[in-house]
Amino acid sequence: xxxxxxxxxxxxxxxxxxxxxxxxxxxxxxxxxxxxxxxxxxxxxxxxxxxxxxxxxxxxxxxxxxxxxxxxxxxxxxxxxxxxxxxxxxxxxxxxxxxxxxxxxxxxxxxxxxxxxxxxxxxxxxxxxxxxxxxxxxxxxxxxxxxxxxxxxxxxxxxxxxxxxxxxxxxxxxxxxxxxxxxxxxxxxxxxxxxxxxxxxxxxxxxxxxxxxxxxxxxxxxxxxxxxxxxxxxxxxxxxxxxxxxxxxxxxxxxxxxxxxxxxxxxxxxxxxxxxxxxxxxxxxxxxxxxxxxxxxxxxxxxxxxxxxxxxxxxxxxxxxxxxxxxxxxxxxxxxxxxxxxxxxxxxxxxxxxxxxxxxxxxxxxxxxxxxxxxxxxxxxxxxxxxxxxxxxxxxxxxxxxxxxxxxxxxxxxxxxxxxxxxxxxxxxxxxx
Numbered sequence: 001x002x003x004x005x006x007x008x009x010x011x012x013x014x015x016x017x018x019x020x021x022x023x024x025x026x027x028x029x030x031x032x033x034x035x036x037x038x039x040x041x042x043x044x045x046x047x048x049x050x051x052x053x054x055x056x057x058x059x060x061x062x063x064x065x066x067x068x069x070x071x072x073x074x075x076x077x078x079x080x081x082x083x084x085x086x087x088x089x090x091x092x093x094x095x096x097x098x099x100x101x102x103x104x105x106x107x108x109x110x111x112x113x114x115x116x117x118x119x120x121x122x123x124x125x126x127x128x129x130x131x132x133x134x135x136x137x138x139x140x141x142x143x144x145x146x147x148x149x150x151x152x153x154x155x156x157x158x159x160x161x162x163x164x165x166x167x168x169x170x171x172x173x174x175x176x177x178x179x180x181x182x183x184x185x186x187x188x189x190x191x192x193x194x195x196x197x198x199x200x201x202x203x204x205x206x207x208x209x210x211x212x213x214x215x216x217x218x219x220x221x222x223x224x225x226x227x228x229x230x231x232x233x234x235x236x237x238x239x240x241x242x243x244x245x246x247x248x249x250x251x252x253x254x255x256x257x258x259x260x261x262x263x264x265x266x267x268x269x270x271x272x273x274x275x276x277x278x279x280x281x282x283x284x285x286x287x288x289x290x291x292x293x294x295x296x297x298x299x300x301x302x303x304x305x306x307x308x309x310x311x312x313x314x315x316x317x318x319x320x321x322x323x324x325x326x327x328x329x330x331x332x333x334x335x336x337x338x339x340x341x342x343x344x345x346x347x348x349x350x351x352x353x354x355x356x357x358x359x360x361x362x363x364x365x366x367x368x369x370x371x372x373x374x375x376x377x378x379x380x381x382x383x384x385x386x387x388x389x390x391x392x393x394x395x396x397x398x399x400x401x402x403x404x405x406x407x408x409x410x411x412x413x414x415x416x417x418x419x420x421x422x423x424x425x426x427x428x429x430x431x432x433x
C-alpha cells in the first residue's frame with residue numbers, strides 16, 4: 001500500500017521516467033512487432049494480455065500501466081541501432097520520430113507532445129502525460145549539423161551522443177562494445193570527443209537540445225562536461241562504486257555532473273545494479289542514495305530502462321510500480337514481500353532521510369530544472385545573435401566507412417563541396433524538367 005505522503009506527491013507532481021532506448025524499447029517493439037503500423041494498435045490495452053507483447057521480457061509499458069504508475073511525463077526514444085551507422089541511420093531515426101509523433105497524436109486523450117518545460121506543466125494541468133522526444137545514438141544525425149537542426153525542428157529535445165558504438169566524433173563507453181560494433185575513429189584518434197564533437201555539443205547548446213551522456217566513454221563524459229554551456233543528463237546509468245561496469249559512473253564523474261548542474265538518472269537494469277542477472281528494489285535505492293551522497297539531491301533522477309531491459313528488479317517489474325519505490329524511500333520500514341537486498345544494497349550503511357521535497361526532485365523537478373536551464377542557454381545565445389555552426393566533419397574520419405555515402409554529400413575540410421566526382425555536364429542537362 002502506498003503511503004499517504006507518497007500519494008500526495010504523485011497526485012500533485014508529474015513523475016518523469018526514462019524508457020531506455022535500446023534494441024527493444026517501446027517504439028522499437030512497435031517497429032519489430034507491428035512494422036510501425038499503429039492505426040489498429042490499442043496502446044491503452046493491458047499489453048500483458050496481448051500477443052506478442054505478453055511473451056516479451058522486454059515489454060513493460062502501456063497506457064494502462066503508466067496511469068497506474070502515476071507517470072506524468074515520458075521521455076520517448078527513437079532508438080537507432082549501431083549497425084545502421086553510415087548507412088540508413090538517418091532514415092530509421094526519421095521513421096521512429098514519425099512513429100512516436102503519430103502514436104502520441106492517436107492517443108491524444110492520454111499523451112501530449114511537449115517541447116518546452118512550460119508545456120510539460122501544461123500537459124500536467126490537462127491531465128495528460130507529457131511526451132518528450134529523444135534520439136539514442138549520435139550516428140542518427142549522419143555527421144550533419146543540418147540533420148541535427150532538422151530533428152530539433154521535428155520536436156526532438158534530447159540526443160544521446162553515442163550508443164554501443166563510436167561515432168566519428170565521440171567514443172562510446174566500452175572497448176568491448178566498440179569491438180562488437182566497430183569503431184569509426186581514425187587510428188591516431190585520442191579517446192573522447194573530437195573537435196567536431198565539440199561543435200555538435202555547441203550546436204545542441206545553441207538549439208536548446210539536452211546532451212545525454214549515457215553510453216559514452218569516461219573521456220567523452222569529461223570533455224563534454226568541460227565544454228557544454230548547459231547542464232547535461234545521464235539518462236540511464238548507475239553507480240560504478242556499487243557495480244563496476246563501464247556503463248556506470250565513478251564518483252569523480254558524479255562530482256563533475258554536480259558542478260555542471262546536470263542530472264544522473266538511475267537505470268533499473270539488474271546488470272547495472274548488481275553486476276548480475278538479479279536485483280531488488282533495495283538495490284535501486286542503494287544506487288539512488290549513493291549518487292545522492294556524492295552529487296547531491298539536486299542531481300539525481302529516475303532512469304528505469306523499461307522496455308529496453310530484460311532483467312528488472314524484484315518489486316519494480318514495470319511502470320506501474322513507481323509509487324512503491326517512492327513510498328519505500330519516504331518510509332524505509334515499508335518492507336515488501338521480496339527477496340532480501342543484495343550486496344549492492346548492503347553497501348549503503350547510512351540511509352539519508354527523504355522528505356517530500358527530496359522526492360519531488362527525484363521524481364521530476366531535477367530533470368525539469370535541466371530542461372529549463374537548457375532553454376535559458378538557448379535564449380541567452382539568441383539574444384547575443386549566436387549563429388548556427390557550419391563546420392563539417394573532416395573526410396578523414398570516414399575513410400573506409402563511406403561506401404554508402406555519395407560524393408555529393410561529402411564536404412571538404414574547408415567547408416566547400418568536393419567536385420572530384422561531380423560530372424561536368426552542360427547546364428541544360430542539369431536543368432529541371
